[in-house]
Amino acid sequence: xxxxxxxxxxxxxxxxxxxxxxxxxxxxxxxxxxxxxxxxxxxxxxxxxxxxxxxxxxxxxxxxxxxxxxxxxxxxxxxxxxxxxxxxxxxxxxxxxxxxxxxxxxxxxxxxxxxxxxxxxxxxxxxxxxxxxxxxxxxxxxxxxxxxxxxxxxxxxxxxxxxxxxxxxxxxxxxxxxxxxxxxxxxxxxxxxxxxxxxxxxxxxxxxxxxxxxxxxxxxxxxxxxxxxxxxxxxxxxxxxxxxxxxxxxxxxxxxxxxxxxxxxxxxxxxxxxxxxxxxxxxxxxxxxxxxxxxxxxxxxxxxxxxxxxxxxxxxxxxxxxxxxxxxxxxxxxxxxxxxxxxxxxxxxxxxxxxxxxxxxxxxxxxxxxxxxxxxxxxxxxxxxx
DNA sequence: TCTGGGGTCCTAGGACCC
DNA sequence: TCTGGGGTCCTAGGACCC
Numbered sequence: 001x002x003x004x005x006x007x008x009x010x011x012x013x014x015x016x017x018x019x020x021x022x023x024x025x026x027x028x029x030x031x032x033x034x035x036x037x038x039x040x041x042x043x044x045x046x047x048x049x050x051x052x053x054x055x056x057x058x059x060x061x062x063x064x065x066x067x068x069x070x071x072x073x074x075x076x077x078x079x080x081x082x083x084x085x086x087x088x089x090x091x092x093x094x095x096x097x098x099x100x101x102x103x104x105x106x107x108x109x110x111x112x113x114x115x116x117x118x119x120x121x122x123x124x125x126x127x128x129x130x131x132x133x134x135x136x137x138x139x140x141x142x143x144x145x146x147x148x149x150x151x152x153x154x155x156x157x158x159x160x161x162x163x164x165x166x167x168x169x170x171x172x173x174x175x176x177x178x179x180x181x182x183x184x185x186x187x188x189x190x191x192x193x194x195x196x197x198x199x200x201x202x203x204x205x206x207x208x209x210x211x212x213x214x215x216x217x218x219x220x221x222x223x224x225x226x227x228x229x230x231x232x233x234x235x236x237x238x239x240x241x242x243x244x245x246x247x248x249x250x251x252x253x254x255x256x257x258x259x260x261x262x263x264x265x266x267x268x269x270x271x272x273x274x275x276x277x278x279x280x281x282x283x284x285x286x287x288x289x290x291x292x293x294x295x296x297x298x299x300x301x302x303x304x305x306x307x308x309x310x311x312x313x314x315x316x317x318x319x320x321x322x323x324x325x326x327x328x329x330x331x332x333x334x335x336x337x338x339x340x341x342x343x344x345x346x347x348x349x350x351x352x353x354x355x356x357x358x359x360x361x362x363x364x365x366x367x368x369x370x371x372x373x374x375x376x377x378x379x380x381x382x383x384x385x386x
Numbered sequence: 387t388c389t390g391g392g393g394t395c396c397t398a399g400g401a402c403c404c
Numbered sequence: 405t406c407t408g409g410g411g412t413c414c415t416a417g418g419a420c421c422c
Contacts, residue, residue: 062387186420
C-alpha cells in the first residue's frame with residue numbers, strides 16, 4: 001500500500017516572525033505590508049489575526065480596518081527561505097522522495113518505510129514532533145494513499161493537526177467534502193458551482209464524465225470526475241515540463257510617464273538576466289505584461305531563433321514588445337517581464353558564439369563580483385546604455 | 387477595501403508542414 | 405477550385421496555487 005504525507009507549515013511567515021520575536025507571540029501579526037503601504041496584500045496572518053477575519057491575499061488596507069491594533073510587517077523572504085531549508089532537511093530524514101511544492105509545504109512518499117519509523121500514523125506524529133522540537137514551528141499533516149487526498153487532508157485540522165484518511169475511505173471522504181475544499185477549484189469555479197447549486201462533492205459525483213467535460217472543459221472536467229472519486233490526480237506527478245522566470249512591479253500610483261515605465265522595465269530586465277546567469281539557463285522566449293489602472297492586463301511574447309545573451313539584448317526585445325502593446329495615456333499600474341521555455345544551454349563552439357559575447361562575459365564578471373562581495377552591488381544601470 | 391509577486395497549466399486560434 | 409486531417413509550434417488570455 002502506498003502512503004503519502006502532505007506536510008504544511010502553519011501560518012509560515014507569521015510563525016517564523018513569532019519565533020524570532022517573542023514579543024509578537026500570542027498577538028495578531030500580519031506579514032505583507034505596513035499600514036499605509038499602498039497596494040500591498042497580506043501574505044500570511046497569524047491565527048490570532050485570523051480571528052479578526054484577516055486572511056492571505058486580502059489588501060493590507062482592509063486588514064488594518066478589521067484589525068487596527070495588529071502588528072504589521074513587510075516580511076523577510078531571505079529569513080523564511082532559510083527556515084524553509086531547515087524544515088526540508090528534516091523532511092529528507094523521513095523519506096528519500098520529498099517533493100517540495102512551495103516554501104512551506106511538501107509531499108513525502110513514505111511507502112514502505114514502516115520498518116524504519118513504524119506505521120504511517122506513528123510516523124506522521126513523529127514528524128510533527130520533530131519539526132516542532134528542531135525548528136520551533138508547527139506542522140499540519142495529511143496522510144493518505146495518494147497525494148491529492150493527503151493534500152486536502154492536511155488542510156482539514158489546521159493548525160497543528162493530523163488528518164488520516166485510511167486506504168479504502170478515499171471516495172467516501174471526497175464525496176462528503178464541501179466543494180469549497182476542492183484543491184484546484186478557485187473563485188471562478190466556485191461561482192460556477194454555486195450557480196448550479198453544487199454544495200458537496202456528492203453533487204459533482206452524480207454527473208457523468210461527459211457532463212463534466214461539457215461544463216468545465218476537457219482537462220478540468222476529467223480532473224473533477226477523478227477528484228470526487230478520490231483518485232490520484234495527475235496534477236502532482238513529478239515530471240514538470242517547461243520552466244519560466246518572471247519579475248513584475250506594481251507602482252504605488254499609476255504611471256503615465258513612458259520613460260519612468262521603461263526604467264522600471266529595465267530594472268526588471270537586469271534582475272532577470274542576473275538570475276538567468278546565476279541559474280545557468282537560457283531562453284529564446286521573452287514576454288511582457290502590462291496592467292493598466294483599470295486592472296485590464298495585457299501580455300505579449302516573442303520567440304526568437306537565438307537565446308537572450310545580455311541585459312541590452314533582453315531590454316531591446318522587451319521594449320519592442322512593450323511598444324507594440326502600450327496604450328499611451330492610460331495609467332500603468334504594473335509592468336512585468338519574463339523568460340519562458342528555459343533550457344540548459346548546450347555547450348557551443350566559437351562558430352555559434354553569441355554576437356555580443358563581450359557583454360555577456362562582462363555581466364558574468366559582475367555577477368561573480370556581487371556574489372563574492374555582496375555589498376558591492378555592482379550594476380550596469382540604464383545610463384550605461386549608449 | 388480595491389485587487390502582490392512568482393510560478394504552472396489549459397484553451398483556442400493561427401501558421402505551417404506533410 | 406470550393407477547400408481533408410494530423411502534428412507541431414507559437415501567441416494571448418485566463419484560472420489557479422502559495
